[in-house]
Amino acid sequence: MGNIGRHHADYLIAGKVPRITLTGVCSTSPGKLDAYKEKGLTVFSDGFQMIGSGAFDAVLVATPHYQHTTLGIAALDSGVHLMCEKPISAHKADAERLITAHRRNSATVFAGMFQLRVESRYLRLQRLIQSGELGTIVRMNWIITDWFRTEAYYASGGWRATWKEEGGGVLLNQCLHNLDVVAWLLGMPTRIRGFCQLGRYHSIEVEDNVTATLEWANGATGVFVTSTGETPGTNRLEIAGTRGRAVLENNRLTFVRNEADMFEWSRTATVGFSKPDTWTCELPIEIHPAPHAALMNNFADAILDGTPLIAPGSEGIHSVELANTMLYSSLSGQTINLPLDAAAYEARLHELIAASKHVKEVRAVSSEDFARSFNR
Numbered sequence: 001m002g003n004i005g006r007h008h009a010d011y012l013i014a015g016k017v018p019r020i021t022l023t024g025v026c027s028t029s030p031g032k033l034d035a036y037k038e039k040g041l042t043v044f045s046d047g048f049q050m051i052g053s054g055a056f057d058a059v060l061v062a063t064p065h066y067q068h069t070t071l072g073i074a075a076l077d078s079g080v081h082l083m084c085e086k087p088i089s090a091h092k093a094d095a096e097r098l099i100t101a102h103r104r105n106s107a108t109v110f111a112g113m114f115q116l117r118v119e120s121r122y123l124r125l126q127r128l129i130q131s132g133e134l135g136t137i138v139r140m141n142w143i144i145t146d147w148f149r150t151e152a153y154y155a156s157g158g159w160r161a162t163w164k165e166e167g168g169g170v171l172l173n174q175c176l177h178n179l180d181v182v183a184w185l186l187g188m189p190t191r192i193r194g195f196c197q198l199g200r201y202h203s204i205e206v207e208d209n210v211t212a213t214l215e216w217a218n219g220a221t222g223v224f225v226t227s228t229g230e231t232p233g234t235n236r237l238e239i240a241g242t243r244g245r246a247v248l249e250n251n252r253l254t255f256v257r258n259e260a261d262m263f264e265w266s267r268t269a270t271v272g273f274s275k276p277d278t279w280t281c282e283l284p285i286e287i288h289p290a291p292h293a294a295l296m297n298n299f300a301d302a303i304l305d306g307t308p309l310i311a312p313g314s315e316g317i318h319s320v321e322l323a324n325t326m327l328y329s330s331l332s333g334q335t336i337n338l339p340l341d342a343a344a345y346e347a348r349l350h351e352l353i354a355a356s357k358h359v360k361e362v363r364a365v366s367s368e369d370f371a372r373s374f375n376r
């Protein structure tokens with residue numbers, strides 16, 4: 001029942017997900033439970049005890065990252081359906097453990113809270129790609145540097161921005177949503193080189209400023225830039241294909257369509273500087289009013305009717321692998337070929353935890369402006 005736990009509880013209690021009834025909540029911070037007790041909900045101070053109570057059909061895990069794996073496995077092994085907040089785990093080896101637990105409990109539904117997948121701007125991009133309108137994808141650039149966070153944000157939780165309890169920084173927490181979109185829309189790259197600065201803008205030990213280059217099997221390339229220290233920052237996603245270029249920026253999606261495939265044009269043109277004619281299309285975008293509730297409605301439909309999940313939990317491993325690889329590449333000063341060696345990365349993370357000397361400031365911080373953190 002931290003920031004996002006309370007957000008989920010609010011819309012569930014308000015009846016925004018008609019097929020789910022919130023019956024109980026849990027927090028290791030007892031003060032957060034009183035308001036829910038007063039509303040008649042069962043409260044727990046230990047997540048494992050809550051799962052073991054058998055008092056409900058499904059659980060939503062919205063704790064610090066490492067507990068996503070441990071509580072998630074406990075839920076699945078108890079036959080409880082699981083909606084797991086992002087990231088599904090702090091690192092790839094843990095994500096594999098969670099997915100294995102789901103495989104051995106295949107009657108359970110395991111979903112991930114990747115709410116950007118219901119936003120029309122990304123769904124329209126997906127349609128442009130899948131319909132072939134964009135042609136063969138050759139390049140992706142995403143500058144997503146408007147995940148600005150203050151020192152107060154980092155001080156608001158002892159687990160935040162620590163190797164031991166969060167497992168990473170901007171890659172694993174804020175822009176993990178964007179990494180999910182990259183993998184979902186474009187598939188997994190085959191090579192990554194990351195440049196991560198640790199505590200560049202804040203008094204933290206993990207990365208808060210990142211530039212990474214990516215390469216896909218078909219030769220497509222990409223650059224991914226993110227930060228929590230820059231403001232105003234930028235959010236510009238550009239995807240270039242042989243049939244045109246799509247740009248998503250300032251909540252406008254513009255598709256400039258090549259009248260002919262650019263490879264074909266290059267091969268067949270008889271002069272040196274000609275280009276295919278273009279048409280410019282503005283695609284309509286609506287910001288989803290309740291993206292988290294939309295995923296929870298889908299979760300309920302998956303449990304009750306077998307409806308396919310919008311964000312299957314097992315797909316959450318991709319964003320974790322991208323985040324881990326960018327960091328691992330940076331720490332080792334090398335380009336990394338995917339799939340990432342999960343055991344090697346886990347060992348490196350344990351070294352970072354063991355070597356940590358950072359003394360973290362923790363203080364009570366109001367979360368009144370939390371909802372402003374959504375929607376990139």
Ligand SMILES: NC(=O)c1ccc[n+]([C@@H]2O[C@H](COP(=O)([O-])OP(=O)(O)OC[C@H]3O[C@@H](n4cnc5c(N)ncnc54)[C@H](O)[C@@H]3O)[C@@H](O)[C@H]2O)c1
Pocket residue numbers: 001002003004005026027028029032045046047048062063064065067085086087113114115157173374
């Ligand atoms: N999908 C989204 O839009 C979104 C937004 C914010 C955060 N998140 C994710 O949600 C998770 C929580 O983030 P937050 O900002 O709410 O953090 P937070 O620090 O505000 O809250 C974490 C809560 O977890 C509780 N907790 C810790 N260990 C527990 C355990 N073993 N059992 C039960 N409760 C336990 C703590 O008491 C605390 O209330 C993170 O994984 C974060 O990445 C997702």
